[in-house]
Amino acid sequence: EIVLTQSPGTLSLSPGERATLSCRASQTVSSSYLAWYQQKPGQAPRLLIFGTSSRATGIPDRFSGSGSGTDFTLTITRLEPEDFAVYYCLQYVSSYTFGQGTKLEIK
Protein backbone atom coordinates (compact mmCIF):
# COMPACT_ATOMS: atom_id res chain seq x y z
CA GLU A 1 0.00 0.00 0.00
CA ILE A 2 1.24 3.47 -0.88
CA VAL A 3 1.42 5.64 2.25
CA LEU A 4 1.10 9.41 1.85
CA THR A 5 2.64 11.63 4.52
CA GLN A 6 1.58 15.27 4.62
CA SER A 7 3.50 18.09 6.25
CA PRO A 8 3.18 20.16 8.23
CA GLY A 9 0.34 18.82 10.34
CA THR A 10 -0.81 22.35 11.05
CA LEU A 11 0.09 25.53 9.20
CA SER A 12 -0.66 28.92 10.78
CA LEU A 13 -0.73 31.82 8.34
CA SER A 14 -2.46 35.14 7.80
CA PRO A 15 -4.77 36.13 4.94
CA GLY A 16 -2.74 37.38 2.01
CA GLU A 17 0.21 35.09 2.75
CA ARG A 18 1.38 32.13 0.66
CA ALA A 19 0.80 28.54 1.81
CA THR A 20 2.95 25.58 0.76
CA LEU A 21 1.66 22.11 1.67
CA SER A 22 3.69 18.96 1.12
CA CYS A 23 2.68 15.38 0.34
CA ARG A 24 5.33 12.65 0.27
CA ALA A 25 4.61 9.14 -1.01
CA SER A 26 6.22 5.92 0.23
CA GLN A 27 6.80 4.92 -3.40
CA THR A 28 6.65 6.56 -6.80
CA VAL A 29 3.24 7.85 -7.82
CA SER A 30 2.51 8.64 -11.44
CA SER A 31 1.81 12.34 -11.68
CA SER A 32 -1.43 11.52 -13.48
CA TYR A 33 -2.86 10.08 -10.26
CA LEU A 34 -2.21 12.59 -7.49
CA ALA A 35 -5.00 14.89 -6.32
CA TRP A 36 -5.66 17.48 -3.63
CA TYR A 37 -8.86 18.11 -1.66
CA GLN A 38 -10.10 20.82 0.66
CA GLN A 39 -12.46 19.98 3.49
CA LYS A 40 -14.28 22.38 5.79
CA PRO A 41 -16.03 21.31 9.00
CA GLY A 42 -19.28 19.49 8.36
CA GLN A 43 -18.72 19.39 4.61
CA ALA A 44 -17.67 16.79 2.09
CA PRO A 45 -14.21 17.05 0.54
CA ARG A 46 -13.94 19.32 -2.48
CA LEU A 47 -11.65 18.46 -5.39
CA LEU A 48 -9.07 21.18 -6.01
CA ILE A 49 -6.35 19.58 -8.14
CA PHE A 50 -6.14 16.31 -10.11
CA GLY A 51 -3.30 14.85 -12.14
CA THR A 52 -0.84 16.74 -9.90
CA SER A 53 -1.41 20.14 -11.50
CA SER A 54 -4.81 20.39 -13.21
CA ARG A 55 -7.32 22.61 -11.45
CA ALA A 56 -10.82 21.23 -11.07
CA THR A 57 -13.78 23.15 -12.44
CA GLY A 58 -14.36 26.44 -10.66
CA ILE A 59 -11.16 26.37 -8.61
CA PRO A 60 -9.44 29.79 -8.46
CA ASP A 61 -5.99 30.13 -9.99
CA ARG A 62 -4.43 30.96 -6.61
CA PHE A 63 -4.44 27.17 -6.09
CA SER A 64 -1.69 25.29 -7.92
CA GLY A 65 -0.16 21.84 -7.71
CA SER A 66 3.26 20.54 -8.65
CA GLY A 67 5.64 17.67 -8.11
CA SER A 68 6.67 14.28 -9.37
CA GLY A 69 7.87 10.90 -8.20
CA THR A 70 7.34 10.85 -4.44
CA ASP A 71 7.14 14.58 -3.65
CA PHE A 72 4.12 16.75 -4.39
CA THR A 73 3.13 20.25 -3.36
CA LEU A 74 -0.04 22.29 -3.15
CA THR A 75 0.55 26.03 -3.20
CA ILE A 76 -2.01 28.67 -2.34
CA THR A 77 -0.92 32.18 -3.16
CA ARG A 78 -2.58 35.15 -1.43
CA LEU A 79 -4.67 33.27 1.15
CA GLU A 80 -8.32 34.28 1.35
CA PRO A 81 -10.38 33.83 4.57
CA GLU A 82 -12.34 30.97 2.96
CA ASP A 83 -9.12 28.99 2.30
CA PHE A 84 -8.61 28.08 5.95
CA ALA A 85 -9.55 24.39 6.09
CA VAL A 86 -8.03 20.91 6.10
CA TYR A 87 -6.27 19.74 2.94
CA TYR A 88 -5.75 16.13 1.88
CA CYS A 89 -3.68 14.60 -0.88
CA LEU A 90 -4.87 11.42 -2.59
CA GLN A 91 -3.10 8.88 -4.77
CA TYR A 92 -5.26 6.85 -7.12
CA VAL A 93 -2.73 4.83 -9.08
CA SER A 94 -2.52 1.82 -6.75
CA SER A 95 -5.82 1.41 -4.96
CA TYR A 96 -6.68 4.66 -3.20
CA THR A 97 -5.03 6.26 -0.20
CA PHE A 98 -5.22 9.69 1.38
CA GLY A 99 -2.68 11.59 3.39
CA GLN A 100 -3.54 12.33 7.00
CA GLY A 101 -4.26 15.98 6.22
CA THR A 102 -2.79 19.44 6.84
CA LYS A 103 -4.86 21.89 8.83
CA LEU A 104 -4.45 25.44 7.54
CA GLU A 105 -5.44 27.80 10.32
CA ILE A 106 -5.59 31.56 10.71
CA LYS A 107 -2.63 33.01 12.58
Added chain:
Amino acid sequence: QVQLVQSGAEVKKPGASVKVSCNASGYTFTSYYLHWMRQAPGQGLEWMGWIHPNSGGTNYAQKYQGRVTMTRDTPISTAYMELTRLISDDTAVYYCTRRGDAFDIWGHGTMVTVSP
Protein backbone atom coordinates in the same frame (compact mmCIF):
# COMPACT_ATOMS: atom_id res chain seq x y z
CA GLN B 1 -26.68 20.12 -11.78
CA VAL B 2 -24.51 17.08 -11.14
CA GLN B 3 -25.09 15.84 -7.63
CA LEU B 4 -25.14 12.84 -5.33
CA VAL B 5 -27.79 12.84 -2.61
CA GLN B 6 -27.37 10.42 0.28
CA SER B 7 -29.82 9.01 2.78
CA GLY B 8 -30.12 10.39 6.28
CA ALA B 9 -28.27 9.73 9.50
CA GLU B 10 -28.55 6.33 11.15
CA VAL B 11 -28.10 5.06 14.71
CA LYS B 12 -27.45 1.35 15.06
CA LYS B 13 -26.67 -1.14 17.80
CA PRO B 14 -23.45 -3.17 17.71
CA GLY B 15 -23.92 -6.27 15.57
CA ALA B 16 -26.57 -4.66 13.38
CA SER B 17 -26.33 -3.71 9.72
CA VAL B 18 -26.72 -0.38 7.95
CA LYS B 19 -27.60 0.37 4.34
CA VAL B 20 -26.80 3.82 2.94
CA SER B 21 -28.19 5.04 -0.37
CA CYS B 22 -26.72 7.47 -2.89
CA ASN B 23 -28.92 8.93 -5.63
CA ALA B 24 -27.18 10.40 -8.67
CA SER B 25 -28.58 13.12 -10.90
CA GLY B 26 -27.37 15.45 -13.61
CA TYR B 27 -25.19 12.88 -15.39
CA THR B 28 -25.36 9.39 -16.89
CA PHE B 29 -25.29 7.15 -13.81
CA THR B 30 -23.96 4.11 -15.69
CA SER B 31 -20.94 5.91 -17.13
CA TYR B 32 -18.90 6.46 -13.98
CA TYR B 33 -17.59 4.22 -11.20
CA LEU B 34 -19.15 5.06 -7.86
CA HIS B 35 -16.92 4.78 -4.79
CA TRP B 36 -17.59 4.78 -1.08
CA MET B 37 -15.37 6.43 1.53
CA ARG B 38 -15.66 6.89 5.25
CA GLN B 39 -14.35 9.34 7.79
CA ALA B 40 -14.37 8.62 11.52
CA PRO B 41 -14.87 11.63 13.83
CA GLY B 42 -11.81 13.88 13.71
CA GLN B 43 -9.98 11.45 11.41
CA GLY B 44 -8.94 11.26 7.77
CA LEU B 45 -10.55 9.70 4.73
CA GLU B 46 -10.57 5.98 3.99
CA TRP B 47 -11.51 4.20 0.77
CA MET B 48 -13.97 1.33 1.16
CA GLY B 49 -14.64 0.14 -2.38
CA TRP B 50 -16.35 0.80 -5.68
CA ILE B 51 -19.20 -0.36 -7.85
CA HIS B 52 -19.56 0.05 -11.58
CA PRO B 53 -23.20 0.98 -12.06
CA ASN B 54 -23.36 -0.43 -15.58
CA SER B 55 -22.10 -3.96 -14.91
CA GLY B 56 -22.66 -4.15 -11.17
CA GLY B 57 -19.04 -5.18 -10.76
CA THR B 58 -17.50 -4.39 -7.38
CA ASN B 59 -14.11 -4.13 -5.71
CA TYR B 60 -13.79 -3.84 -1.95
CA ALA B 61 -10.90 -2.80 0.26
CA GLN B 62 -9.47 -5.85 1.97
CA LYS B 63 -10.35 -4.40 5.38
CA TYR B 64 -14.08 -4.62 4.55
CA GLN B 65 -14.17 -7.89 2.62
CA GLY B 66 -16.96 -10.05 3.98
CA ARG B 67 -18.73 -7.15 5.73
CA VAL B 68 -19.56 -4.73 2.92
CA THR B 69 -21.84 -5.11 -0.08
CA MET B 70 -22.26 -2.47 -2.75
CA THR B 71 -25.24 -2.67 -5.08
CA ARG B 72 -27.13 -0.43 -7.45
CA ASP B 73 -30.61 0.10 -8.88
CA THR B 74 -29.93 1.48 -12.33
CA PRO B 75 -33.48 2.63 -13.26
CA ILE B 76 -33.50 5.00 -10.31
CA SER B 77 -29.79 5.94 -10.54
CA THR B 78 -29.14 4.87 -6.96
CA ALA B 79 -26.24 3.04 -5.39
CA TYR B 80 -26.24 1.37 -2.00
CA MET B 81 -23.57 0.45 0.53
CA GLU B 82 -24.46 -2.10 3.22
CA LEU B 83 -22.13 -2.74 6.14
CA THR B 84 -22.86 -5.63 8.47
CA ARG B 85 -21.75 -6.71 11.97
CA LEU B 86 -21.30 -3.12 13.04
CA ILE B 87 -18.92 -2.21 15.87
CA SER B 88 -18.31 1.11 17.62
CA ASP B 89 -15.30 1.80 15.36
CA ASP B 90 -17.69 1.92 12.40
CA THR B 91 -19.06 5.20 13.73
CA ALA B 92 -18.24 7.58 10.89
CA VAL B 93 -19.53 9.73 8.08
CA TYR B 94 -19.94 7.64 4.93
CA TYR B 95 -19.57 9.33 1.55
CA CYS B 96 -20.35 8.23 -1.97
CA THR B 97 -18.25 9.84 -4.68
CA ARG B 98 -18.00 9.72 -8.44
CA ARG B 99 -14.78 8.69 -10.14
CA GLY B 100 -14.45 11.31 -12.83
CA ASP B 101 -11.34 13.46 -12.73
CA ALA B 102 -10.17 11.81 -9.52
CA PHE B 103 -13.17 11.84 -7.16
CA ASP B 104 -14.88 14.92 -8.52
CA ILE B 105 -18.42 14.80 -7.15
CA TRP B 106 -19.22 13.88 -3.55
CA GLY B 107 -22.40 13.23 -1.66
CA HIS B 108 -23.04 15.29 1.46
CA GLY B 109 -22.25 12.33 3.69
CA THR B 110 -24.30 10.06 5.94
CA MET B 111 -23.49 9.92 9.65
CA VAL B 112 -23.70 6.39 11.02
CA THR B 113 -23.48 6.08 14.79
CA VAL B 114 -22.96 2.68 16.40
CA SER B 115 -23.95 2.77 20.05
CA PRO B 116 -25.30 0.18 22.55
